[in-house]
Amino acid sequence: MNGYMLSPSLGWIAGGIIAAALIVAAIVNAVLFVRQRENSDTTLAACIRRSAIAVLIAIMVLTPSVVSTTTSQAINATDVYVAVDVTGSMAVKDAKYGSQDTMTRLNAASKAVTDITKLYPDASFAGMSFGASASLDVPLTPDSNALTNWAETLRTEPTASSSGSNLDAPLDKLIVNLKSTHDQHPNDSILLYIITDGEQTSSATRRSFSSLRGYISDGFTIGVGSTQGGQVPVTEVTASGDQTQSGSWVIDPSTKKPAVSRMDPKNLAAIADEISGRYIATNAQKTLSDSASKEASKQYRVTTTVKRRKRAMPVVWPFAIVTGALLLWEFGAWLTTTRRML
Structure with missing residues (x-):
């Protein structure tokens, strides 16, 4: 009305x-x-x-303006894909993000996602989590709140279902979705953020991310955690579906002692090089609040959304x-x- x-x-x-x-x-x-x-x-x-x-x-x-409801929305021609590591090592509490407070790596990743949405007003966002496998949890949407809400609810995969960290776990999903977006909107700027501790514990050889170059305009690998590392807690899922920590630590089978997980800057820098992007290590001083890509589009296009919104038209x-x-x-x-x- x-x-x-x-x-x-x-x-x-x-x-x-x-x-x-x-x-x-x-x-x-x-x-x-x-x-x-x-x-x-x-x-x-x-x-x-x-x-x-x-x-x-x-x-x-x-x-004076007339207020009407519409499903049309002008969005920036920038599509931002965010892939977040949810392996067990992301539960290690050795990360800092913009302050001296220590938090889990996954909490730091959540804060990074919030900063990313602020860097690209009116852009479209997609969220992907990866551990033993990858999942596109948030399909491409102009609703930035959908991405931040998703990031706040992320949980590490249970220790029982973990098969070690394999950094190329999101690669296949990324290729399919990035190619689809590129084909649908060939003039859009497509940006990729991969947030992880960079640890590769799987015995499998990591595949190169260079196959993504043809679909993205710019890319970043975001390091969370510390090179000093920390012990990995055992996480379990209760009958109600909640995640808890048992208070014990994951044991390294080779030493029979609690496993220590460390952020690996070399892997992060290597992946950034493969996508012709940049590696950023977050810490107490460095956040993503000033790391916007220069490749972001300045063009806008009109799209139709399910959500109805009010618009004021000057008269x-x-x-x-x-x-x-x-x-x-x-x-x-x-x-x-x-x-x-x-």
């Missing part, structure tokens, strides 16, 4: 001040006319006309027509008065 509202194009502060000044000017004009009527040649029509001009301009400054033209007519009248009156004086 349509409605009406004021939506100042200059903002409520600047617009409110200007509109208030114009209203005051209209009132002052009327007051001066009443007080000086006997000693002035200003007519009642001129007084009303000038005050009306000031009031109409004040209304236009406040920008200034009727007031502009009336104001223009009054200004022409004022100019004509001034011209007539000037000629009489001559």
Whole structure:
């Protein structure tokens, strides 16, 4: 259902001040006319006309608008894919992100995802998690809240189902989805963020990520955790589906002692090189808040979404027509008065 509202194009502060000044000017004009009527040649029509001009301009400054609902949305032609590691090592509490507070690597990854959404206003986002296998959890959507909510609910895979860290686990899913996006929107800028500790514990040889170059405009590998590392907690899933830590540590079969997981900058730098991208290590000082890609698009396209949203459409033209007519009248009156004086 349509409605009406004021939506100042200059903002409520600047617009409110200007509109208030114009209203005051209209009132002052009327007051001066009443007080000086006997000693002035200003007519009642001129007084009303000038005050009306000031009031109409004040209304236009406040920008009267019609509110309607729509499913159309203008989105930036930038598609951001975020792949987050959820292997057991991401539960290690040795990460720092923008502060000295220590947190799990997965919590740091969640904060990084939030920063990524802030870097690309109006872009589309997709979220993928990978561990023993990969899953596209959030298909490409212009709803950035969907990605941040997903990141906040991510959990590491249970220790019992873990088969070691294999960094190329998301590769097949990424190829399929990135190619699909590239084919559908060949003029879009497609960006890839891979967030992981870079640890490769699987005995299988890691495949190269260079096959993604043909589909992405830019890419980043984001390191979470520390090179000093930490012990990996045993995680379990309860009957209700919640995840808990048993209080014990994953045992390294070769040493019979608690396994220590360390962030591997070499693997992260190698993957970044394979996608012609950049490796960023997050820590107490470094976050992703200033790491936007220069390849992000400046173009916009219109798409149709399921979600209905309100849109304010300015309706200034009727007031502009009336104001223009009054200004022409004022100019004509001034011209007539000037000629009489001559």
